[in-house]
Amino acid sequence: MSASSEVLYSMSADWSEMRQLTGGGFLADTGSANPRWLTDHIPDGEQARVAAAIQEAIRNKAVFSLEHQVRLAAGGIGWTQSRAVPLLGPAGEITEWFGTANDVTARRAAEEALRRLNESLEQQVAERTAxxxxxxxxxxxxxxxxxxxxxIQATNPAWAESLGWPEDDLVGRNLFDLVHPEDLERTAACAAAIAxxxxxxRxxxxxxxxxxxxxxxxxxAGPGDGLIIAAGRDVTEERTIADVLLRTEEQLRQSQKMEAVGQLTGGLAHDFNNLLTGITGSLELLQARVAQGRVxxxxxxxxxxxxxxxxxTAVTHRLLAFSRRQTLDPKPTDMNRLVRDMVDLIRRTVGPAITVQIVGxxxxxxVLIDPNQLENALLNLCINARDxxxxxxxxxxxTHHRTLDCHAAQELEIPAGEYLTLCVTDNGTGMTPEVIARAFDPFFTTKPLGEGTGLGLSMIYGFARQSGGQAHIASSPGQGTTVCLYLPPHAGRPVEEEPSLDPxxxxxxxxxxxxxxxxDEPTVRMLVTEVLEELGYTPIEAADGAGGLHILRSNTRxxxxxxxVGLPGGMNGRQMAEAGRALRPGLKVLFITGYADNAVLGHDHLAEGMQVMVKPFSMELLATRVREIIAEA
Structure with missing residues (x-):
């Protein structure tokens, strides 16, 4: 037992005198016997409480136990745990008390500090809750x-002011019931992400x-205790103003675009005149040599x-790709294999000064895509990177497999979900924000006159959008450029490449x-019928839908x-084919078209036994396709 923390004492029967038996360290030294023990050892404010407890113990001849303040030997006031046991005489009277006094000053100080801390924390919690x-x-x-x-479990009063809904009308209701139908899928995806x-x-x-x-x-919005915690701000007016600004900006961009078209039409016409000169000149010389017998x-x-x-043809295809009115032939395609198959061509195209790295x-x-168009897009991106x-x-x-949450998808203006990406990155000159903003515009180009029509990136953008995806540019001057195509994955298996037939x-x-x-074009009819006749078919011609339907109504084989697809006279090729199939179930149809609007002629809507070819095409390929369709079981 440490003398500094405990005192063993004896007291007279009436507690008038105290004798310390051992210890004496922490209590004030008042001598071995002191008739003024209470007043000398106990502070004034505690004397009444201690005296009452002593009298209670004397009266009941019971153990005295009390935690109270005392005067410390080192000065000041401390706390002690006092406990005394009465010694009884033969007649049951109290003859003496023996007790201990333990120093509990440090404990009481710690408890008091803890109490104050708790009170402070409770106050802070109450203040923060308030x-x-x-x-x-x-x-x-x-x-x-x-x-x-x-x-909905709780809403604040602002709902009534902003959206007219009091809390009683909302609690227990489903939040999705209030969401616009066009935004419901995105909102549900975000709720799942928060879960x-x-x-x-944002x-x-x-x-x-x-x-x-x-x-x-x-x-x-975010998760909290198994719930969605969200705060929202009405931005309808801001959106309205933004829409006005966007329309104004779009009008300005259209004006700039028309100006660009005006500036570049000369270059485009120049390129086409060169091409037409090559065609017409070659045909004239061919005609002259045949007439001269020089074959x-x-x-x-x-x-x-x-x-x-x-x-x-390549220029017109780029125009159709940007307008999203080209006819695509989508097939389940292994994107990694497509890239690997093009590596040699890409390396030859960009030249030995550029190192090509493939990361698949x-x-x-x-991915469900037109593989030929994807190859063209990839090659165009590599050529841009080379330049x-x-x-x-x-x-x-x-190539990567990425999951876009609703925020990232909203930034790219595509639905949230799974996408495959094909990205081409260079460490070249890069683009300014102004160039990036116009990079997908048709006819926009940073190349000098005669070195490009400005259709490359616009064609890639149109192809990606028509395929259900998106194209995105990340670039800064001097830091290079990354162009990524986002394309939706396909659940089927890739189509194996079939060996092409020799036309x-x-x-x-x-x-x-x-x-x-x-x-309706006589030249096209003439060429097609001559090819068919050479192969042994019996061709029958019609110049419009009404004439074709008249023949289909006859008994002719x-x-x-x-x-x-586009025919004069009020009946297009698709309508004529459908009417012909009603008359001749199982009639096989090959559409030939310069372009095809998906709403009129999409592959998802073509019935079995119907196929499509895009003009211009080679006569040899036409012959092969005709034989394949007729021979199909």
Whole structure:
């Protein structure tokens, strides 16, 4: 037992005298016997309480036990735990008390500090709760607490002011019932993301006002205690102003675009005049050589005309791609394999001064895409990258599988979900924000006159959008450029590449097979019918939909209908084909078209036994396709 923390003492029966038996460290030294023990050892404020406890113990001849203040030997006031036991005489009277006094000053100080801390914390919690309650009540922003399934558990008064809904009308209701139908899928995706632990600083959707109209709300939301905690601000007016500004900006951009078209039309016409000169000049020389009987060098004129026509075809395809009115032939495609198959061509195209690196994420699902158009897009991006690195550099082609949350998808203006990306990165000159803003515009180009039509990136953008995806540019001057195509994955398996047939070996017709050719362009009808006749088919011609339908109504044998989509006379090729199939169930149809609007002629809407070819096409390829369609079981 430490002398400094405990004192053993004896007291007279009436507690008038005290004798310390051991110790004496922490109590004030008042001598071995002291008739003034109470007044000398106990502070004035405690004397009455201690005296009452002593008298209670004497009266009941019971153990005295009390925690009270005492005067300390070192000066000042401390605390002691006093306990004394009465010693009884033969007659049961108290003859003496023996007791201990333990120093509990440090413990009492710690308890007092803890008490004050608790009181302070309680006060802070109360103040913060009051602050939150005031914020909840006074905020002009709407606030809510909802379950992950959308069930509203609490709303603040701002709902009534902003959207006309009092809390009693909202609690227990599902938040999704108030969301605009067009925004419901995005909102549900965000709620699922919040359930997974994600928070959103900015998410906009339209919520229904009590009067039935919709208001744009900018939300900040996140998870908390198994619930959605969200605060929203009405940004309808800001959106309205923004829409006006966007329309004004779009009008300005349209004006700039028309100015650019005006500036570049000369260059485009110049390019086409060169191409037409190559075609017409080659044909004139070909005609002259045939008339002269000099047929030994005809092949080079034919090749020159064909090459010029192919280049003109590429320009028109880019225009159609930007307008999203090209006819695509989507197939489940392995994007990694497509990139690998193009590596040699890309390296030859960009030249030895540029290092090409391929990074493909393994085991990517296929993408439903027109593989030829994707190859063209990739090659165009690599050519742009090459032009941005005139002194050489690094070209990186990457494929990835990415998940876009609703915020990222909103920034890209595509639905949230899974996407495959094909990204081309260079370390070249880069682009300014002004150039990026116009990079996808048709005819916009930073190249000098005669070095490009400005259709490359616009074609890529149109192709990506038409395929259900998006194209995005990240760049800054001097830091290089990254262009990424976002394309939705496909659940099916990639289509294996089929060996192409040699057009020169196109199979001949079976005896009696008849093909109805409907096109309003006489030259096209002439070329198609001559090819068919050479292969042994019996061709029948019609110049419009009404004439073609008249033949279909007859008893004439028709094994295949070859028709343009855009026909004069009030009936297009698709309508004629559908009417013909009603008369001749199972009639096989090959559409030939310069472009096809998806709403009229999309692959998702083509019935079995119907196919499409895009003009211009080679006559050899037409012959092969006709034989394949007729021969299909």
């Amino acid at each position: 602050d939150r309650n005031r914020l909840w009540t006074l905020s002009k922003d709407i606030m809510l607490v909802a379950g992950f399934d959308g069930t 997974g632990g994600q928070a959103f600083k 998410f906009e959707n339209r919520c229904r006002h009590a009067d039935g109209t919709y208001r744009w709300i900018n939300w900040a 030994g060098s005809l092949e080079r004129y034919i090749s020159a005309a064909r090459g010029a026509a192919d280049r003109a 994420e393994p085991e990517l699902p296929p 941005a690195m005139p002194d050489g550099g690094r070209l990186r082609i990457e 020169a070996e196109a199979p001949l017709a079976q005896q009696g097979e008849t093909v109805l050719v409907v096109d 028709i094994d295949l209908l070859v028709t343009d």
